[in-house]
Amino acid sequence: MKFVDEAVIRVAAGRGGNGCLSFRREKYIPRGGPDGGDGGDGGSIILRADSASNTLVDYRFVKHYQAQSGEPGRGGNCRGKSGEDLVLIVPVGTTVIDEDTREVLGDLIEAGDELKVAQGGFHGLGNTRFKSSTNRAPRQFTRGSDGEIRSLRLELKVLADVGLLGLPNAGKSTFIRAVSAAKPKVANYPFTTLVPNLGVVSVQPHRSFVIADIPGLVEGAADGAGLGIRFLKHLTRTRLLLHIVDMAPYDGSTPEEAVSVITEELKQFSPLLANRDRWLVLNKIDLLPEEEREARCQAVVDALAWEGPVYKIAAISAENTKRLCQDILAFVEAQAERLSEDPDAAEREREIQEAMQQEARDRIAALHAARKARQQAADGDEDDGDDGDDDDYDVEVVYRP
Numbered sequence: 001m002k003f004v005d006e007a008v009i010r011v012a013a014g015r016g017g018n019g020c021l022s023f024r025r026e027k028y029i030p031r032g033g034p035d036g037g038d039g040g041d042g043g044s045i046i047l048r049a050d051s052a053s054n055t056l057v058d059y060r061f062v063k064h065y066q067a068q069s070g071e072p073g074r075g076g077n078c079r080g081k082s083g084e085d086l087v088l089i090v091p092v093g094t095t096v097i098d099e100d101t102r103e104v105l106g107d108l109i110e111a112g113d114e115l116k117v118a119q120g121g122f123h124g125l126g127n128t129r130f131k132s133s134t135n136r137a138p139r140q141f142t143r144g145s146d147g148e149i150r151s152l153r154l155e156l157k158v159l160a161d162v163g164l165l166g167l168p169n170a171g172k173s174t175f176i177r178a179v180s181a182a183k184p185k186v187a188n189y190p191f192t193t194l195v196p197n198l199g200v201v202s203v204q205p206h207r208s209f210v211i212a213d214i215p216g217l218v219e220g221a222a223d224g225a226g227l228g229i230r231f232l233k234h235l236t237r238t239r240l241l242l243h244i245v246d247m248a249p250y251d252g253s254t255p256e257e258a259v260s261v262i263t264e265e266l267k268q269f270s271p272l273l274a275n276r277d278r279w280l281v282l283n284k285i286d287l288l289p290e291e292e293r294e295a296r297c298q299a300v301v302d303a304l305a306w307e308g309p310v311y312k313i314a315a316i317s318a319e320n321t322k323r324l325c326q327d328i329l330a331f332v333e334a335q336a337e338r339l340s341e342d343p344d345a346a347e348r349e350r351e352i353q354e355a356m357q358q359e360a361r362d363r364i365a366a367l368h369a370a371r372k373a374r375q376q377a378a379d380g381d382e383d384d385g386d387d388g389d390d391d392d393y394d395v396e397v398v399y400r401p
Contacts, residue, residue: 007059007154008099014042014083016121016144017070019129023137024075034138035077036126040070042147043083045118049108053091056156067118070144073126083120091156093237095357099151102365107354118148160198160212161332163238165266167258170244171283175315176213179325203329212238236270236356239335240328241278247296248287255282256303270359272352277331279309281324286314 017039024032045067068083096105096115106115122145130138164172180199202208212235235241243262245255259280266274282297297312309327313320339346 006156007056007063008151009059009063009065009154010149010151011045011065011086011088011118012067012149013044013118013120013147014067014069015146016040016042016123017072017080017082018143019124019126019141020073020075020078020080021127021139021141022075023127033136034127034131035075036128036141037073037076037078037080038126038129039073039123039144040080040082041123042070042120042144043067043085044116044120044147046085046087047090047094047096047106047108047115047117048087049092049094049111049113050089051092051111053089055091056094056154059154067120067147069147070121070123072144073124077126077128080123082123085120090154093156095155097153097155097361099153102361104358104361105152107357117152118150121145121147160238161209162211162240162242162328163235164211164213164242164244165235165262166244167246167261169250170246170258171315172213172244175242175244175281175283175313175321176211178315178318178321180211201325201328203325207329207333209329209332211242236273236360237353239277239332241276242281242328243278244281244283245300247282247284247300255300259300259304269363270356272356272359277308279311280304280306282310282312283315285312286317286319 019039020036022034022036024035026032045065065086065088067086070083071080073080090108092108092111092113094108096108096117097103098105105117108115124142124144127138127141130140132138164175166172176199180201199211199213200208201211243259245258247255249255249258263274280301282300285293285297288296293312297310300306301310311320311324311327313324315321339349
């Protein structure tokens, strides 16, 4: 299934219909007076969130959308028909941004949410409107106004309860294969995962959570290295972060260094995201001598002064993953129950989510501006209109229950 996380479209609302200049002309009524009707309003462009939609792929092939224009007014005081609104269906979780001003127009976070992104033009007035006691035969009328035209960027973030993060080859894809039916590619080299993967983890019948495996991050990810900037933003809507650490790195580095690199990238990308609940998962303990496992794992925890939960697993054999998944489910359900029972907590969570997403947008905008400045300097200050955006990349997500 193709899952496109970004799309840029151009929308144009309908133009309002012109007013009519007309006079009543009937037999035996030589001076019937003005009877020009008003035009119709132009149709607006509306985005509607639908839970049945889960991709923006359609908007990658059809990029221009035009709403219906209003009909002009007619004689006999007949008003023109208004243009119908054009409703565009988008997935739940879509953020709408004005491509020209970078203004966030809205965030469609629940099914049925609607957002008017382009206002239709207003109708023109017929000459009947200008009739007065001193102007019995007005010849004035007005034309309908143009509808709004906008370039919009639609952004859809992967919606998951739990997000995996870690350096390349830490075992994230192996973990998601072990606990769900998702089958991302697994191989013995870095950057095996180039696209996010979603998996549904069923702990008990009718009790499950969604986990997202994003490509491995590298040092400098918050500055765009390794496409990290594209995938870090997917973590802003997760409730829990699982930090997967390779306990037997092939490059001679230490687990403590791996954790520090990712922690620093999170802080640079979004300080709020760095402060979210994060559990440390020490993976590949089966590669350590059995008599050294506990001591090596404890040394990592002590070196990091880690205060959160710590789990020791071997994802390739699913060792200790069952307990981890049970604890994750309990955490996710407790969070959901707390937010449903406490409106103040739910409001605070929404504010934090919005703040994290704004931090992500600001970071991305700053990177685009810096990239554009470097390109202009390299081209001799010639602006070719390219803002350096990497919107041409598709994101393929495996989502299997």
